[in-house]
Amino acid sequence: MGQTYYFVENLSLVTWIFIVWPRLLRDSLHKERIVCCYAIDGSPLAFLFAKMSAWPARVPVLRLEFRLGDMQTTDGESIRWLILYNDLARFQSIVTDDPSFQQYLDSIESPYRLPAFLAKQVIEDRVEVRGNLRRGLHLIRICQWKLQETYRKTVSQSYSAFEFKSVLFLEQTLWLTPMGQFAHGFGISLHSVPSVPNPISNWKQLLPEWAKSNLRLIRYLSMRCRTNKGSIFRRNGDAPRPQQTLQRKVESRPRVAIDYYGQGNLDNPERYSELFFWQNSSMDGGSVICLLPFPEYPLNEKEWVKMQAHGVEALRLHPAASSAPDIPLFNPRNVKVAARIRTRSSQEHIWLNSQRDRYERIRNYWNALATERNIKLYLTWDKYDARHFAISDAMENLGGITGIFQRAYETHHTPENTINADLVFGFSKRDAEQQRRSNSKIRYHITTGYLGDHRFKLVRENANLIREQLVSHGAKRILAFFDENSSDAPRWRVGHHVPQTDYAFWLEKVLTEPWLGLIIKPKVPRNLPRRLGEVADLLQMAIDSGRCYIHRTLEDAPLQGWHPPSEAALASDLAVHGDLVAATAGIEAALAGVPTLLYDPLGWPSSPLYSLGIGKTVFTDWESLWGACKQHWSDPQRDTGVGDWSAVLDDLDPFRDGRASERMGNYVQWILEGFEDGLNRETVMANAAERYAEAWGRDKVTQID
Numbered sequence: 001m002g003q004t005y006y007f008v009e010n011l012s013l014v015t016w017i018f019i020v021w022p023r024l025l026r027d028s029l030h031k032e033r034i035v036c037c038y039a040i041d042g043s044p045l046a047f048l049f050a051k052m053s054a055w056p057a058r059v060p061v062l063r064l065e066f067r068l069g070d071m072q073t074t075d076g077e078s079i080r081w082l083i084l085y086n087d088l089a090r091f092q093s094i095v096t097d098d099p100s101f102q103q104y105l106d107s108i109e110s111p112y113r114l115p116a117f118l119a120k121q122v123i124e125d126r127v128e129v130r131g132n133l134r135r136g137l138h139l140i141r142i143c144q145w146k147l148q149e150t151y152r153k154t155v156s157q158s159y160s161a162f163e164f165k166s167v168l169f170l171e172q173t174l175w176l177t178p179m180g181q182f183a184h185g186f187g188i189s190l191h192s193v194p195s196v197p198n199p200i201s202n203w204k205q206l207l208p209e210w211a212k213s214n215l216r217l218i219r220y221l222s223m224r225c226r227t228n229k230g231s232i233f234r235r236n237g238d239a240p241r242p243q244q245t246l247q248r249k250v251e252s253r254p255r256v257a258i259d260y261y262g263q264g265n266l267d268n269p270e271r272y273s274e275l276f277f278w279q280n281s282s283m284d285g286g287s288v289i290c291l292l293p294f295p296e297y298p299l300n301e302k303e304w305v306k307m308q309a310h311g312v313e314a315l316r317l318h319p320a321a322s323s324a325p326d327i328p329l330f331n332p333r334n335v336k337v338a339a340r341i342r343t344r345s346s347q348e349h350i351w352l353n354s355q356r357d358r359y360e361r362i363r364n365y366w367n368a369l370a371t372e373r374n375i376k377l378y379l380t381w382d383k384y385d386a387r388h389f390a391i392s393d394a395m396e397n398l399g400g401i402t403g404i405f406q407r408a409y410e411t412h413h414t415p416e417n418t419i420n421a422d423l424v425f426g427f428s429k430r431d432a433e434q435q436r437r438s439n440s441k442i443r444y445h446i447t448t449g450y451l452g453d454h455r456f457k458l459v460r461e462n463a464n465l466i467r468e469q470l471v472s473h474g475a476k477r478i479l480a481f482f483d484e485n486s487s488d489a490p491r492w493r494v495g496h497h498v499p500q501t502d503y504a505f506w507l508e509k510v511l512t513e514p515w516l517g518l519i520i521k522p523k524v525p526r527n528l529p530r531r532l533g534e535v536a537d538l539l540q541m542a543i544d545s546g547r548c549y550i551h552r553t554l555e556d557a558p559l560q561g562w563h564p565p566s567e568a569a570l571a572s573d574l575a576v577h578g579d580l581v582a583a584t585a586g587i588e589a590a591l592a593g594v595p596t597l598l599y600d601p602l603g604w605p606s607s608p609l610y611s612l613g614i615g616k617t618v619f620t621d622w623e624s625l626w627g628a629c630k631q632h633w634s635d636p637q638r639d640t641g642v643g644d645w646s647a648v649l650d651d652l653d654p655f656r657d658g659r660a661s662e663r664m665g666n667y668v669q670w671i672l673e674g675f676e677d678g679l680n681r682e683t684v685m686a687n688a689a690e691r692y693a694e695a696w697g698r699d700k701v702t703q704i705d
Helices: 013-029 044-054 079-096 099-106 114-122 133-157 176-184 199-205 209-227 301-309 347-373 387-397 429-437 460-471 497-512 528-532 535-544 565-570 584-591 608-612 622-634 660-676 681-696
Strands: 003-011 033-042 061-063 164-170 188-192 255-259 288-292 313-316 375-380 401-405 420-426 441-447 477-482 516-521 548-550 574-577 596-599 701-704
Touching: 003 013, 003 044, 003 133, 013 033, 013 044, 013 164, 033 044, 033 133, 044 061, 079 099, 079 114, 079 133, 079 176, 099 114, 099 347, 114 347, 114 387, 133 164, 133 176, 133 188, 176 188, 255 347, 255 660, 301 313, 347 375, 347 387, 375 387, 375 660, 387 401, 387 420, 401 660, 401 681, 420 429, 420 660, 420 681, 429 441, 429 701, 441 660, 441 681, 460 477, 460 516, 460 548, 460 565, 477 497, 477 565, 477 584, 477 622, 497 516, 497 528, 497 535, 497 622, 516 565, 528 535, 535 548, 565 574, 565 584, 574 584, 574 622, 584 596, 596 622, 660 681, 681 701
Parallel strands: 003 033, 003 164, 033 061, 164 188, 255 288, 255 375, 288 313, 375 401, 401 420, 420 441, 477 516, 477 574, 516 548, 574 596
Antiparallel strands: 441 701
């Protein structure tokens, strides 16, 4: 006799009464044994009613408890990483090969990058939001994991006599056939249910984009007037004056534009800076325009004064992105969208039309922006969404160039990393290969080396001061620990329980070993006490001992702080990174010459970094890692192989000379000089690539198509 499990994405009264319960009764009549009905989300009233009505059939209705960061396959691989590095590509391929997707593309005149934009939009969603494709993939994997766990518990009870089945009631109306194919591979049947309507969200969707933009502006202005704090109308007691809007003129000088994320630091090159490439070039500040699109990373007046001193221009793309009143706001009134295509009224084609509208809005917005400010080169590190596809088309249409620079080390290819741009500045040829396998299209991939190695020599003075402080309180051996942040949503991301366990281990070592010093480098310093919960008490005790140092800035630093990991690493004897997949901080420490260990909390043995050696550089439990640290410190020659990255350093950075950002800065300068000479974009790019190949080697320039 088979065993069937129900999984319901969102248990509402309507879903239960009209869909799940009738199916449960029908299956019961057909002698199907319904073992349990699990619900991911749901209201308390719906749970109560479902429990009562399912009781006669003796089917328990339970809330499914899970934490994605703790979920692994039987092979010990993290389900979170399997979704990112395996499932996304498989599902994207299934959808883009679907006849409805192909028919839509055949029905429109497609700009160059629109098909790639739509393909990336298929997998671009927040998993916390119900009813989207990415959440659907997660739910399928979660159902598979639950059945796997059930199997483990019943295998001793003659499991071979049973056959597990599962039905997933999914709030999903898009691409149900491809989703069903994907789920079928895991033995899961899909049943689509109507989503619970959200009147506020639906009302917003009816508004045109210009109306939404004006409403955001009105809301922001009214909020600032009510609070009278940091008003955009006054500064230093000046009389009120109206907010400046962008003068409608075309600048004559070619500019490079870059987004601002709260990291200016123009006069502090040892810190993170949005303009790191400019700091290491001979370009003057007038060549650079800093775009301010993010209210969560506002440009304050102090940083704005520094920019003005260097001649760097700033431009607000969002009214709340700066409190300085003299920074103009770019707010185009008439951003055109694509003409509506008459297609069959399927949900898929409606969705594709809405994504095409989004593409056109971005492209037309950037047409206006780049024209009015004469932006000839747009640089960004954000390759993770599809925006840069539309921006690249806009820049190409105007004769400009779009460039992406590598910010993080990636262990595997994934459609989340797919790039379609003119230039990419990457650490090594390995990045070029990863982009090729991610189906990227890149005119010129430029191998620069690690784009932060110029800071290694600049942070040594601060690193020595930190070390001296710990040594003065009795520390004889010093360890740097990098954490990779955590989330308030542990069901869908890595929860706070992971860093709490990690920090508790190291803080207790500090308190019990009077010779140990600890430098903590959180990825997000501001929220560390909140993320640690009760472990924050241990943190304070360790700080009071004088042998624990939190590497953060007391100034108004951005979300992720200003200080690079290399500063903490160079103050230490050993560095430990608490994440093996997002391993950029650990790689920076290794490139800075510090023995570095990697801890794999979620389980990803597929990582190429495992080649560094389990028990030497890669660890899956803290006690083994601590034993390796003591082994390393006890050897006078430090010849234990612990934390040794020498075998892979060439693969991470073939230069390792501290000049990566200089190479990128010079390349950007060559691009602007070409435009100043009146050359077209193809000639400008070809000339710059040739100059770079002659200077640094032809193997450092790669074309990916």
